[in-house]
Amino acid sequence: MRFCIAVFVLCATWPAALSVTRYSIPEEKERGSVVANLAADLGLEPGGLAQREVKLDIFSNKKYLDFNKKTGELYIVEKMDREYLCPAKPASCFLKLDVIIESPLRIFNIELGITDINDNAPHFRRDRVELDVSESATPGERFSLPNGVDPDVGINTIKTYKLSVSEHFTIEIQTGSDGTQYVDLVLTKSLDREQTAVHNLILTAVDGGVPVRSGTANIIVRVQDTNDNPPRFDKQTYTINMTENTPIGTLVMKLNASDLDEGLNSEIVYSFTLYTSEKTQEVFSLNHNTGEITVKGTIDYEDMKFYEMHIEARDKGTHPLLGQCKVVVNVKDMNDNYPEIIIQSVKNTVEENVAVGSVIALVDISDRDTGDNGKVSLTIHRPMPFTINTSSDRPMHYKLIVSEPLDRETVPEYDITLIVTDAGMPPLSDNETITVHLLDVNDNAPQFPQSFYTIRVMENNAPGALLSSLTAFDPDLHENQYLVYFIIEKEIANTSMSMLFSINPENGNLYALKTFDYEIEKEFLFHIEARDSGSPPLSSNVTVHIIIVDQNDNAPVIVSPWRAQGSVVEEKIPRSTDKGSLVAKVIALDTDSVHNSRITYQFLQVTDATLFSLDQYNGEIRTMRMFSYRDPRHQRLVVVAKDNGEPALSATVTIKLTTMETAVKAYSDMTEEPLEYDIFSDINLYLVIGLGSVSFLLLITILVTIVIKCQKPKPSKAAPPSRNSVISERNSTIADSTLVSNDAYWYSLFLAETRKGKLVVRQPLPKGSRYIVSSIPRGTGLTDTSDSAASTLQYPK
Known part of the structure; x- marks a missing residue:
């Protein structure tokens, strides 16, 4: 009963399945792309599909497509390749699928047409084709070439073929009954293997797509040889001079005929012609394969003065070609015996300082011939440090002697070649080599590359x-x-x-x-x-x-204002101090040299940056304005002294300034008035005693220094003198206003320059210092004509 109902329902809805909905998309469309909206195209409600049972039957192509029930959209799951889906290259390529909707049951047939794009370039199944063509081939001969393959269809498949430029070949394209194109290579001009043995051509297949794609194949045409070149000798007549009694087997000459052909057509066989006499063939032999003429009998000048050989060269082609030449051998009379050299005695080892004129060897010469052929002479070929002398009583006896000093370091051994020659025509000669080794003597001092x-x-x-x-x-x-x-x-x-x-x-x-x-x-x-x-x-x-x-291994040391280790310098100044007044002067010393000792000063901390200024070169702290009632009574200044080394080293000093509401004069006022202290006050008494002691010690030091300097050699470069400082072994400039000497004694007082150049006693320093600081106003330089006042200070090292 249920089966009948199902059949009834199916039959009731079957007419709807008879219509086919077709869509068309290009291949290689991206994943996720929507192919169609089935709800709209099939007249369905998108909202109603979500509550209905929808089945998408895509047969074997389900991996490419899927259906969204909510939106009714058919979309691509994976890229489609038309050449893969339809490998037989049909004109049309479709994917078929059914959409089945229940309640009520409806079936829709859908065909998705895949249109071709030009995504494949033509190619040849063989990218290298080799052809053998005889050089005797006539123009118009044709040779089949392989076809190109393009998996695309329509206009995207192969449209035409092209051949690279050639004066000997072109191509013709034939179209078969099924539309397939066939390519023939056509010879347009006769070939000559001796001119060009191989022709390299490129066949290109071009499709009709946009953009155009192409593929190539290399066509190698090897030209096969024909026997069209005869053997040729480089001369028609060869003339050879030979002496009599030439040994049997001696090579007279080697004939070398050339043939531009190849293979058997270029292989040559040599032979005597009928014009060569039997007597000549008894004395000389000819190698048929190599063309070598050798002596096989006795050559006698008195028997025959010259020989003529007529020779032909024939190739091994089917129809052999040949060439001819003539060889004339002129026989010369000879000197039959060679002269001889006889070494009687020889010194093969001598010291390199052997005396000039020393005898190295005794040599005799002889020749068994008579007349001019028996007259012999001895010469030395090399080397020239040696010479030979003959004995007056024995003309055929010679001495080999040293003719100039020898040096083993220049030539460790000598190969002396003696040559004996007779007076025959032509002369005969022989040679003998004597080797002389030199023994080393200690005649060279060691040498350094540099002095x-x-x-x-x-x-x-x-x-x-x-x-x-x-x-x-x-x-x-x-x-x-x-x-x-x-x-x-x-x-x-x-x-x-x-x-x-x-x-x-x-x-x-x-x-x-x-x-x-x-x-x-x-x-x-x-x-x-x-x-x-x-x-x-x-x-x-x-x-x-x-x-x-020098390395930057010494940090700056702050010597002014002096304070105990780790303590803070406390200063008191009147609140009525004028703008530009000198508050304090920071002086730091660095025992390094040159740029490592150049010191600059900076504020590390300052209570009020608008109240004080710091000269980065001389360390002077001055007021930038007058104090106001809003300014705090206590001002804290932290100054860092940094050298110019890499990395830079530094030292800091903390100065605590306290302003006082007193009638104490400002520093600038103090400098404007002369010093009028009671010379018998305690401080002045100490000052006089200290200055007297230091002056005495300074005088003793100068005297001792002068004595030591007089005993020592003068240095290569004297230290430049500095004004208001003791001359020492090294003066280094700090910034542009301070000179430092580490050999002077301590001056016990800190003297600071003021606006008008007068000096005011500030505070004492501890004893035992070993530095002297000479302060010179900036820009004056180190001249002896400077009128600026200077201040001095020592600090313990």
């Missing part, structure tokens, strides 16, 4: 570090060449060089034995000697200049 070595060593080096390798060269041999290196002893400041440096006696490697400090020692000058092991030994020395290079 002066400058070695730069960074201070704080590790003890035992390799500084340089000083290697000398000695061209002598064996013990005369073995070198020993050592430092020539020299004391500097009661210190031996061997305590500072060490050299490897075997290879000349120079090492530092201690760590150097640029601030203590800046350079060393000494000598290194290289001595060989000969007897007697020879030696040479070289000057070594060690330059210690």
